[in-house]
Amino acid sequence: xxxxxxxxxxxxxxxxxxxxxxxxxxxxxxxxxxxxxxxxxxxxxxxxxxxxxxxxxxxxxxxxxxxxxxxxxxxxxxxxxxxxxxxxxxxxxxxxxxxxxxxxxxxxxxxxxxxxxxxxxxxxxxxxxxxxxxxxxxxxxxxxxxxxxxxxxxxxxxxxxxxxxxxxxxxxxxxxxxxxxxxxxxxxxxxxxxxxxxxxxxxxxxxxxxxxxxxxxxxxxxxxxxxxxxxxxxxxxxxxxxxxxxxxxxxxxxxxxxxxxxxxxxxxxxxxxxxxxxxxxxxxxxxxxxxxxxxxxxxxxxxxxxxxxxxxxxxxxxxxxxxxxxxxxxxxxxxxxxxxxxxxxxxxxxxxxxxxxxxxxxxxxxxxxxxxxxxxxxxxxxxxxxxxxxxxxxx
Amino acid sequence: xxxxxxxxxxxxxxxxxxxxxxxxxxxxxxxxxxxxxxxxxxxxxxxxxxxxxxxxxxxxxxxxxxxxxxxxxxxxxxxxxxxxxxxxxxxxxxxxxxxxxxxxxxxxxxxxxxxxxxxxxxxxxxxxxxxxxxxxxxxxxxxxxxxxxxxxxxxxxxxxxxxxxxxxxxxxxxxxxxxxxxxxxxxxxxxxxxxxxxxxxxxxxxxxxxxxxxxxxxxxxxxxxxxxxxxxxxxxxxxxxxxxxxxxxxxxxxxxxxxxxxxxxxxxxxxxxxxxxxxxxxxxxxxxxxxxxxxxxxxxxxxxxxxxxxxxxxxxxxxxxxxxxxxxxxxxxxxxxxxxxxxxxxxxxxxxxxxxxxxxxxxxxxxxxxxxx
Numbered sequence: 001x002x003x004x005x006x007x008x009x010x011x012x013x014x015x016x017x018x019x020x021x022x023x024x025x026x027x028x029x030x031x032x033x034x035x036x037x038x039x040x041x042x043x044x045x046x047x048x049x050x051x052x053x054x055x056x057x058x059x060x061x062x063x064x065x066x067x068x069x070x071x072x073x074x075x076x077x078x079x080x081x082x083x084x085x086x087x088x089x090x091x092x093x094x095x096x097x098x099x100x101x102x103x104x105x106x107x108x109x110x111x112x113x114x115x116x117x118x119x120x121x122x123x124x125x126x127x128x129x130x131x132x133x134x135x136x137x138x139x140x141x142x143x144x145x146x147x148x149x150x151x152x153x154x155x156x157x158x159x160x161x162x163x164x165x166x167x168x169x170x171x172x173x174x175x176x177x178x179x180x181x182x183x184x185x186x187x188x189x190x191x192x193x194x195x196x197x198x199x200x201x202x203x204x205x206x207x208x209x210x211x212x213x214x215x216x217x218x219x220x221x222x223x224x225x226x227x228x229x230x231x232x233x234x235x236x237x238x239x240x241x242x243x244x245x246x247x248x249x250x251x252x253x254x255x256x257x258x259x260x261x262x263x264x265x266x267x268x269x270x271x272x273x274x275x276x277x278x279x280x281x282x283x284x285x286x287x288x289x290x291x292x293x294x295x296x297x298x299x300x301x302x303x304x305x306x307x308x309x310x311x312x313x314x315x316x317x318x319x320x321x322x323x324x325x326x327x328x329x330x331x332x333x334x335x336x337x338x339x340x341x342x343x344x345x346x347x348x349x350x351x352x353x354x355x356x357x358x359x360x361x362x363x364x365x366x367x368x369x370x371x372x373x374x375x376x377x378x379x380x381x382x383x384x385x386x387x388x389x390x391x392x393x394x395x
Numbered sequence: 396x397x398x399x400x401x402x403x404x405x406x407x408x409x410x411x412x413x414x415x416x417x418x419x420x421x422x423x424x425x426x427x428x429x430x431x432x433x434x435x436x437x438x439x440x441x442x443x444x445x446x447x448x449x450x451x452x453x454x455x456x457x458x459x460x461x462x463x464x465x466x467x468x469x470x471x472x473x474x475x476x477x478x479x480x481x482x483x484x485x486x487x488x489x490x491x492x493x494x495x496x497x498x499x500x501x502x503x504x505x506x507x508x509x510x511x512x513x514x515x516x517x518x519x520x521x522x523x524x525x526x527x528x529x530x531x532x533x534x535x536x537x538x539x540x541x542x543x544x545x546x547x548x549x550x551x552x553x554x555x556x557x558x559x560x561x562x563x564x565x566x567x568x569x570x571x572x573x574x575x576x577x578x579x580x581x582x583x584x585x586x587x588x589x590x591x592x593x594x595x596x597x598x599x600x601x602x603x604x605x606x607x608x609x610x611x612x613x614x615x616x617x618x619x620x621x622x623x624x625x626x627x628x629x630x631x632x633x634x635x636x637x638x639x640x641x642x643x644x645x646x647x648x649x650x651x652x653x654x655x656x657x658x659x660x661x662x663x664x665x666x667x668x669x670x671x672x673x674x675x676x677x678x679x680x681x682x683x684x685x686x687x688x689x690x691x692x693x694x695x696x697x698x699x700x701x702x703x704x705x706x707x708x709x710x711x712x713x714x715x716x717x718x719x720x721x722x723x724x725x726x727x728x729x730x731x732x733x734x735x736x737x738x739x740x741x742x743x744x745x746x747x748x749x750x751x752x753x754x755x756x757x758x759x760x761x762x763x764x765x766x767x768x
Contacts (some may be wrong), residue, residue, distance in 0.1 A: 001464060001692045002397045009396070074396050269768075279768050282760075288768075289759040293707045297682035303398035304685045311399065318681040325678050378667075384677050385670030389650050392665040 003303075005078070013078050019055055020086040027051070029089040030357070042168050045092035049123035052091070058121050059097055063105065066117035073306050084255045087263070095165065096120035096127035098250035100173045103243040107190075107231045116171070116192070129247075130160045130174030130193070130217065131240070138379050140175075141184045141237060145219060147176035147191060149226070154178075154191060156199075156222040162373070166202045166215040169195055173243065179234050190236035192228040199223075209365045210348075247374045249319070252326025254298040260333045260363070261295045264288070267356055268340055278340055287336055294329055298322075317388030324380035327371045334364040400688065404468050411472035414445065419476045421737045427479040428596035428740075434515075434557040435480040443512030448486040453494060456506035463629070467636040467691040474640025474748075477740045479597040481515050481554035487633045489516030492562050492576065492626050496616040501578055505560065518626065519549035519563040519603055527627060527753055529566075529574045529620060534605060536565035536577060543577060543615065545585075545608040551751070555581060555588045555601035562616070563605070564623060574623060576616040583608055595747040597740060628702050630752040631709035632690045638716035638748045639680070639687050645716075645723035645741045646676045652727055663726075672722050679715040686711055703765045710758035713749040720745040 005013070027048045029041070052058050060076045062068025082088075091097060101120050104113060119125040136143040145158025156176055166172070172193045179187030193200070199222040204212035231239055268279040268288055278284055305319055337360040338345040349358025371377055385391040400408075418441060427435045442448065451466050452458025466487060473482060490509050493502055493516070508514035520527050522534065534547025545565055555561055561579045579586060587604035616622060650673050653664030663669055690708035693701040720742040724731040731738050749755070 001399065001401070001688065001696075003689075003692070003697070005396055265768075285763045285768060286756055286759050289710075289762045289766075292762065292766075293686075293711050293759070294682070296707055297686040297711060300398065300689045301682040301685040303396070304688070307397055307399040310397075317677060318684075321678040321681055324674070325682060378671070381671040381674035381678075382667065384674035385664075388677060389670075389673055391650060391653060391670050391673065392662050394665045394667060394670075 005074075009074065009078055012075055013082060016057060016079050016082040017086070019057070020082060020088055023051060023055075024086055024088055027089060042092070045089070046123040046126075048089055049091045049093050053121050053123070058091070059101065062101070062117070062121070066105070066113055067121045073309055077302075077306055080253075080255045081258075084259045084262075087259060091123075093120055093123045093126055094250070095129055095247075096125070099129065099243050099247045100127045102246045103173075103239060104230065106242060107239050111227070112192070112230065125170040126165065126168060128163050128166045128169035128172050128195075129243070130163060130172045132162045133159060134161050138376060140240070141188065143175055143177060143188065145174070145176050146180070147178050147189060147224070149178070150223075152226045154224040154226060154229075156191075156193065156219040156224055158219050160217040160219075162205075162214045163202075163217050164214045164373075166195070166217050167204055167212065171195060172217070173230075175236055175240050178236075182234060185237045187234055188236040188240065189233050190230045190239040191224055192230065193222065193224050197222050197224065207365075207369065209362055209369075244375065245315075245319075248323030248380075251370050251374050252298075252322035252324070254295070254302040254326065257295045257298055257326060257329050257333065260330055261292060263356070263359065264291070264333050264337050264340070267337055267360075271340055271355070273342075284340065291329070291333055291336060294325075295333075298325060298329065317384065320380070320384045320388050323374055324377050324384070327367065327374075328377060331364070331367040331371055334360055334367045338364050398685075398688070400464070400468070404465055407465060408468040408472060411469050412475070414442075415472055415476035415478060419478050421477070421740065424477050424479055424597060424740060432557050433479055433596065433599040434554065435478075438478075439480060439482075439512055442482075447482070448490075448512040449510030451487065451494070452490055452506050452510040456502065456510055458490075458506070458510040462691075462695040463632060464688065464691040464695065467632070467687065470633055470636035471640035471643075474637035474744075475644045477597050477641065477644070477744055481517065481557060483633055483637060484517045484553040485509065485515045485558070488518045488626065488630055489560075489562055491629050492518060492616065492622070493578075495625060496576065496618045496622045497578075498613060498615075498617060500613050501616065505578070508559075514559045515554065515557055516560050516562060517552055517554050517558040518630070519552040519555070519561050520623070520626075521551050522547065522549060525550065527623075527757075529572050529623065532564050532566050532574050534563065534565045536567050536575070538612065539609075541612055543610050543612055545577065545579065545605045545610065547605050549603040549605065551591075552588075552601045552603045553751075554599055555603050556590050556599055561586075561603060563603075572620045575619045576622055576626075577610055578614045578616065579605070579608060579610055583610070585609070593747075595743040597744055598747055624702065627752060628705035629694060631705040631758065632687070632694055634748050634752055635687050635690065635705075635708040635712035638712040638745065639684055641741045641744055641748070642676065642680050642683075642712075642716045642719040645720045645738065645745075646673065646680065648738055648741075649673060649676075649723040649726040656728075669726055672726055676715075676719045676722060679718065683708075683711050683715045703762055706758040706761040706765065709753060710755040710762065713755050713758075716745040717749050 028044045057079050060069045060071040061073050064070045133143050147154040147156045174191055174193050175188055177187055178189040199220040201218040203216045205214055207213050269277055271278040341355050344355045347354040349362045446459055449458030450461050454460040493505055524531050536543050536545050558581050561581055562576050563579055565577055567573045585606040585608040589602045591600050593600050653669050654662050656663050687708050690704040693704040724738055724742055727738055730736050
């Protein structure tokens with residue numbers, strides 16, 4: 001155990017810190033994920049990711065031949081920590097950077113990696129995830145979107161749902177059924193679909209937040225080249241799980257919880273209750289620190305997993321809890337903030353009287369969505385019990 | 396940056412697991428529970444040969460001079476085994492108090508004997524009102540012609556019944572922070588030790604009456620409030636390490652039982668209600684393990700960060716352990732409520748660990764104060 005950083009790492013930290021201080025205000029983006037309804041948001045968000053990439057702060061650990069810097073993951077984690085500290089806007093290419101990219105690095109062929117990875121980094125191409133269907137949520141492997149082989153093409157028919165960002169994505173990594181006769185886990189393939197292909201219809205769904213964040217995506221005889229198949233035909237379930245592993249770690253990332261805790265702490269210092277700052281209220285202090293302890297535990301837990309990764313140790317049960325704990329914790333943080341605000345928690349984010357720019361009522365709803373997305377907490381617990389503890393399957 | 400235990404630490408943990416599985420099964424623990432002194436002297440003679448008692452005692456006093464993170468490996472395994480006896484109180488708390496705040500004379504007198512397992516020490520802070528803050532310490536210590544005269548009554552003193560000496564927190568003046576520690580020979584005139592009837596029979600706790608007890612002025616440790624704070628931090632981490640091991644054991648027992656017990660024609664572990672209960676324990680346990688490693692590391696390497704880290708670890712592990720044993724009893728159903736089944740050993744030990752050296756609310760308030768809230 002040695003938590004000290006090298007002087008090179010400390011220099012990187014100072015450099016990123018200075019860069020973020022100067023560049024965040026110029027980005028025109030509000031912090032975190034706010035402001036997506038604004039029509040100019042997409043352009044600004046892409047420009048922000050590009051700027052970070054050009055400065056050398058995106059996907060530092062990716063291989064050089066695909067646009068990365070092949071640095072050790074500690075440097076990436078330093079950058080991530082500084083992004084939290086500065087409350088930097090999220091990266092619009094997050095699903096490519098956090099989910100699809102790492103999967104393709106492990107499973108893609110050379111041509112696919114060279115074609116797709118560099119543009120993920122620069123935000124030239126945004127990716128969405130084609131997993132859930134109307135009849136296939138927690139039981140994802142029952143999916144029915146069909147891809148029939150026709151010469152050197154797949155012809156895709158079916159429907160995806162809850163597809164975040166499909167309305168502005170350029171590409172989709174998509175699970176399709178290529179063998180309807182095989183047992184459900186063994187007839188699925190993982191293909192890459194250009195969202196501009198004829199036959200694709202994207203219909204936005206309005207979330208409980210009032211935003212059009214996710215979508216229904218319909219496929220009507222959509223032609224996809226066979227070279228867009230990742231790994232082998234009918235072996236997509238394995239790859240789907242690799243992506244889910246990355247997704248769950250991304251959704252449960254401890255940096256997100258730290259960012260929210262810092263904001264809650266600032267709120268608790270600002271709000272006054274009975275003539276005193278709320279943070280001096282003994283009951284609220286207990287709740288606040290209880291959350292802080294859990295956030296800190298997850299921070300150290302992420303260091304532990306980073307070290308395991310560098311030591312070449314395969315992730316075990318300790319890595320299966322990230323999504324469950326991280327997303328539940330984020331929702332608990334938002335719930336505590338709502339309670340702290342009292343009647344101000346009634347106000348939607350566009351009301352002028354809303355506290356903290358109306359961040360919390362939105363976040364309170366959005367964070368519950370992420371307890372569901374990527375596999376609900378109930379599904380996460382099944383996974384921990386069955387794969388981690390080897391408890392007998394119920395199905 | 397390297398956040399993980401070393402190969403040597405993993406080996407220490409593995410060898411402790413192997414040793415305790417062989418020498419400290421629950422049949423043995425139960426014999427010690429039923430004994431008068433609860434001290435497991437024969438087991439302690441064996442672990443002395445392994446060098447456990449001297450693990451954190453400096454080499455010049457016959458110990459191995461290792462760090463708290465190394466000790467945490469042993470404590471975790473002792474928690475896993477529900478190992479009875481005074482180890483944590485003597486070989487961790489008394490040893491580190493003397494090592495960090497003892498005068499040369501006290502160190503020469505006690506540390507070699509602690510290290511080779513020939514002497515047992517313990518720590519006495521709490522009194523009638525059960526607090527560990529200076530305001531709760533009312534045992535008086537006055538200087539009378541070069542001798543210290545002590546009067547008061549200490550409560551919840553682990554293993555005072557077998558200890559050779561007691562390191563007691565005492566008050567030297569009326570100002571709130573006028574507190575210090577003295578080392579008292581437990582056989583000295585005026586010391587009256589009574590074993591209390593405790594819930595967790597893997598430990599013995601005592602009341603210690605001190606009536607005009609006279610000790611030499613050299614029995615006083617260096618430091619006052621700073622020593623108290625540091626001792627609280629060390630104790631918090633040590634107890635949290637025991638809690639970590641106990642949580643892992645309760646989880647393991649509940650999961651194993653759920654794989655063999657059948658109802659409705661299947662193992663009960665196939666039902667989601669039990670799966671989710673078990674998964675929740677894992678979700679509490681693993682991040683708490685990372686937190687504990689950090690707190691133990693901070694005690695040695697990051698003294699400024701240590702108080703906050705120790706308070707966080709104690710607050711969290713106490714709750715994680717109690718919740719885990721509570722759920723583990725439930726997962727066993729009726730058999731879990733019997734004396735015959737072993738799960739209640741950990742259920743009760745978690746209660747001891749939760750209250751000893753500060754409850755979760757106490758430590759959360761410390762975190763708040765240390766954060767300047």
